[in-house]
Each structure stands twice: as structure tokens, then as C-alpha cells.
Amino acid sequence: MVNTLNQLQLLDVVALKDSLPQQRLLAGQVGTIVELLAPDVYEVDFSDDYGQTYAMLPLHVSQLLKLCYAPESEESSTENQLMSNTIHQYGSGDNVAGDKVMGNKIGTQINHSQNLAQAAKDIKDLLDQLDQDYDRSTPTGQAMISAKAIEAIEQNPTLKTRVINALKEGGTTALESAIDHPAVKPVVAMIKGFIDAE
Numbered sequence: 108m109v110n111t112l113n114q115l116q117l118l119d120v121v122a123l124k125d126s127l128p129q130q131r132l133l134a135g136q137v138g139t140i141v142e143l144l145a146p147d148v149y150e151v152d153f154s155d156d157y158g159q160t161y162a163m164l165p166l167h168v169s170q171l172l173k174l175c176y177a178p179e180s181e182e183s184s185t186e187n188q189l190m191s192n193t194i195h196q197y198g199s200g201d202n203v204a205g206d207k208v209m210g211n212k213i214g215t216q217i218n219h220s221q222n223l224a225q226a227a228k229d230i231k232d233l234l235d236q237l238d239q240d241y242d243r244s245t246p247t248g249q250a251m252i253s254a255k256a257i258e259a260i261e262q263n264p265t266l267k268t269r270v271i272n273a274l275k276e277g278g279t280t281a282l283e284s285a286i287d288h289p290a291v292k293p294v295v296a297m298i299k300g301f302i303d304a305e
Contacts, residue, residue, distance in 0.1 A: 115140055115149060118224050118285060121171040130162055137174065138162075139223070139277065141284040150284070158276035226273030227285035229266055233259055234288045243289055253293040260298065270298050 115121065119140045126134045132153065142150035144165050151171070153162040237255050242248035260267050274282055274295070283295050 115168060115171065115173055117141070117143065118227075120174045121149075121151060122174055123166075124170055124172050127164075130164060132162055139281060141281045152278065152281050154276070154278060154281075158274075158278055160278045160280065163280065223273045223277040223281055223285060226270045227282060230256070230260075230270060230282075230291070230294060231286045231288060234286070234290055234294070237290075249290045250293075252290040253297070256290065256294050257297045260294075267301065271301055274298050274302060 117140055121138055121140060123132055123134050123136050123138070126132065136153060138151040138153040140149045141152045141163070144150055147168040148165055149168070149171070150163060151166050152160055154160050233256050234252060237252045241251040241255070243252060260270060270282075279295050279299060282298075283291050286295075
């Protein structure tokens with residue numbers, strides 16, 4: 108058995124090692140880590156190609172395989188060679204836990220993770236900047252931070268498009284989980300309003 112290459116982190120793309128029939132999930136299905144629940148236990152979001160969550164559940168690290176798209180070090184190359192000896196590929200696509208994963212699904216999951224991470228960083232930076240002007244520990248301060256953040260997002264078309272796309276791809280829970288700030292929920296709700304208005 109190959110050890111986990113690295114400790115799993117928020118927004119890592121992972122695949123199920125074994126099927127979970129009760130949740131209607133098959134081995135090889137790809138999800139994104141959206142929260143650390145306990146040591147070695149992660150909340151994993153499984154979304155379709157349109158960013159709609161069809162399953163979200165806590166999973167132990169032993170149930171997950173971290174997907175890596177580039178060699179990380181010499182050590183990981185050795186582990187990848189060990190794994191390649193046990194995986195049988197036929198035709199195009201990659202094998203993940205014995206199931207074929209075709210290019211579109213993998214590509215979509217990579218893009219979801221990167222878009223979500225960038226949008227979360229942008230919103231977090233904006234909220235942190237607004238913390239300098241308003242007290243985030245009070246309800247009034249949080250309301251002002253939320254209002255000013257929405258105003259700033261509306262005035263920046265590039266940022267607005269990025270956060271709307273991230274919300275469509277990753278869902279509200281994933282975006283909220285990726286941003287540690289008390290004013291995040293109203294901001295994400297308002298961004299969702301942008302989508303509904305389209």
C-alpha cells in the first residue's frame with residue numbers, strides 16, 4: 108500500500124478509494140476537501156460539471172487518494188512508479204482507484220479547485236482590508252464590511268466574474284468554508300444573488 112504523498116489540505120482534489128453504496132458514490136469519484144473536521148477527517152464536496160453539490164460527507168484520510176498532476180519531488184516520483192506498476196490502463200484517460208477518469212472530469216475538477224481558491228483568496232483579502240476600517244467583532248461592523256465588500260465586488264467586473272464562476276463551480280458551502288471571516292456568509296449570499304439575477 109502506498110502512503111499518502113502529502114498531508115491533505117483544504118481545497119485538495121481527492122478521489123474515493125472504495126465505493127460508498129449508502130451515499131451512492133463509486134470508487135474513483137472525484138471531490139474537493141472543503142473542511143478539516145478532526146485529525147485525519149475531512150469534509151469532502153462532490154460536485155457535478157455544473158458546480159452543483161451532489162454529496163458532501165466526512166471521510167477519513169484512509170478513504171481518500173490525493174490527486175497530483177505534477178511530480179512534487181524525487182520521492183513522489185518513486186511512489187508514482189510503484190503505483191504505476193499496480194494500475195492497468197487501457198485506452199485514453201487515467202485510472203483512479205481502478206476506475207477510468209476521462210480528461211473532462213479531471214480538467215473540470217482542477218479548474219474548480221483553482222478558481223475557488225483564487226476567488227476565496229480575493230474575497231478574504233478584501234474582507235481583511237475592510238477590517239482596518241470597521242470592527243468585525245460587532246454586528247454593525249460585520250454589516251458594514253459585508254456591504255462594502257459587495258460594493259467593491261460590483262465595481263470590479265473581473266473580480267465579480269471570478270467569484271460568480273467560483274460559486275457556480277464550487278457551491279456556496281465550499282466558498283464559505285474556504286474563507287475564515289465572520290462577514291463571509293452575507294457576502295456569499297449576495298454573490299449568489301448576482302447569479303440568480305443573471
